[in-house]
Amino acid sequence: MNLADFYLDAGISREVYEYGESIESQLTDRFNAIDKLAELNQIKVIQAMRKNRVSYDCLNGTTGYGYGDVGRDTLEKVYADVFHGEDALVRPQITCGTHAIALALFSNLRPGDTFVSIAGKPYDTLDDVIGINPCKGSLAEYGVKYKQADLKDDSSFDYDAIRNVIDDTTKVVEIQRSKGYATRKSFSVDEIGEAIHFVKSIKPDVLVFIDNCYGEFVEDKEPLEVGADFMAGSLIKNPGGGLAPIGGYIVGKEECIENAANRLTSPGLGREVGASLEAMRSFYQGFFLAPTVTASAEKGAIFAAKIFEGLGYTCVPKADEDRHDIIQAVELVTPEALCAFCEGIQAASPIDSYVKPEPWDMPGYSDQVIMAAGTFVSGASIELSADGPLRDPYAAYFQGGLTYPHAKIGILMALQYLINAGETSLKK
Numbered sequence: 001m002n003l004a005d006f007y008l009d010a011g012i013s014r015e016v017y018e019y020g021e022s023i024e025s026q027l028t029d030r031f032n033a034i035d036k037l038a039e040l041n042q043i044k045v046i047q048a049m050r051k052n053r054v055s056y057d058c059l060n061g062t063t064g065y066g067y068g069d070v071g072r073d074t075l076e077k078v079y080a081d082v083f084h085g086e087d088a089l090v091r092p093q094i095t096c097g098t099h100a101i102a103l104a105l106f107s108n109l110r111p112g113d114t115f116v117s118i119a120g121k122p123y124d125t126l127d128d129v130i131g132i133n134p135c136k137g138s139l140a141e142y143g144v145k146y147k148q149a150d151l152k153d154d155s156s157f158d159y160d161a162i163r164n165v166i167d168d169t170t171k172v173v174e175i176q177r178s179k180g181y182a183t184r185k186s187f188s189v190d191e192i193g194e195a196i197h198f199v200k201s202i203k204p205d206v207l208v209f210i211d212n213c214y215g216e217f218v219e220d221k222e223p224l225e226v227g228a229d230f231m232a233g234s235l236i237k238n239p240g241g242g243l244a245p246i247g248g249y250i251v252g253k254e255e256c257i258e259n260a261a262n263r264l265t266s267p268g269l270g271r272e273v274g275a276s277l278e279a280m281r282s283f284y285q286g287f288f289l290a291p292t293v294t295a296s297a298e299k300g301a302i303f304a305a306k307i308f309e310g311l312g313y314t315c316v317p318k319a320d321e322d323r324h325d326i327i328q329a330v331e332l333v334t335p336e337a338l339c340a341f342c343e344g345i346q347a348a349s350p351i352d353s354y355v356k357p358e359p360w361d362m363p364g365y366s367d368q369v370i371m372a373a374g375t376f377v378s379g380a381s382i383e384l385s386a387d388g389p390l391r392d393p394y395a396a397y398f399q400g401g402l403t404y405p406h407a408k409i410g411i412l413m414a415l416q417y418l419i420n421a422g423e424t425s426l427k428k
């Protein structure tokens with residue numbers, strides 16, 4: 001049997017396979033550049049591990065209070081070095097990305113302060129955190145005000161709007177690097193740097209916070225290198241390398257991290273407690289793998305864009321555009337096509353390949369959401385996954401792929417499902 005036969009055996013037609021081959025052959029230069037970037041980021045990680053003398057003992061966890069947890073404390077130094085922060089918190093007790101962001105905000109804002117987003121409305125789950133939707137325990141309930149500056153139509157920063165929204169009470173300004181569930185562009189680290197420069201020229205003492213979810217290791221530098229004060233992300237996305245089973249991180253200025261540690265545990269206990277349990281081996285090994293895993297996911301995203309653009313679908317970013325995160329939005333136009341796409345991704349998954357994803361009312365989201373994720377770590381979107389809210393333009397947000405071959409197979413399976421559902425065809 002040759003490769004095409006294996007695909008056929010998996011339910012992917014010869015035409016779809018050949019279309020995939022023709023698309024892939026156009027991506028050689030792009031993929032080579034991504035491999036080089038992975039190499040650069042791999043050196044950063046390995047250097048930080050060498051410098052901080054990561055030892056075999058660091059892989060063993062602690063229990064109970066977790067005092068003197070060498071593995072945890074050393075890993076936090078490794079993260080701080082790789083991301084150019086003064087300090088870091090990297091903990092299994094940070095349950096997800098939303099929690100990491102909420103922790104960063106609650107711990108660095110005080111009653112009477114204003115929190116400002118300058119990249120339009122933040123990620124959906126932050127509506128409840130901020131209190132855009134009334135919610136128990138929100139920042140609004142604690143007397144933290146919220147304002148936002150929307151982006152311009154071409155999804156660039158609106159500097160006039162930013163100037164108008166910042167005032168004496170502005171304490172923290174947020175920039176979300178990745179588009180999340182919006183069909184805007186994601187920001188490059190350089191674009192983020194320009195915006196930070198502008199914000200600080202208006203109010204030098206403002207703290208700039210970056211929602212760094214999905215951005216780690218996609219470029220050769222990270223937001224703290226262009227003036228951000230602190231940033232946060234999820235370990236079941238890029239930096240966990242697919243191995244971390246839980247966790248989040250916050251990296252940045254010493255004071256921001258101290259505030260976060262005191263809020264995560266308790267004032268006075270701060271970073272000294274928080275047993276790492278069994279998580280350390282996966283945190284270290286995942287971080288070590290993260291540059292190449294992120295590169296695989298990025299290749300998958302580019303392959304997906306090229307495949308679906310070739311069939312007339314609008315993709316954000318476009319196949320040939322520069323990338324600043326691992327998310328690929330494919331606007332599928334109809335709810336049926338969005339569901340078929342997700343069913344295809346699910347069918348190509350290592351876990352739960354036989355189940356059919358269905359739209360549901362997911363906590364924290366205002367529209368129904370369909371999700372395909374047959375992952376080793378539940379809900380981990382660094383693994384091959386797709387999701388999308390059931391609202392116009394019915395965009396599937398495709399992301400992840402621990403290996404590029406798996407991402408490719410998943411995308412071709414999604415295409416096959418669209419064809420089988422009569423939603424598209426190769427002969428247009």
Ligand SMILES: *Cc1c(COP(=O)(O)O)cnc(C)c1O
Nearest residue numbers: 096097098123178180211213234
């Ligand atoms: C995923 C994500 C979040 C939230 O992370 P969860 O782990 O899903 O809570 C926040 N912001 C952005 C941009 C994200 O992509």
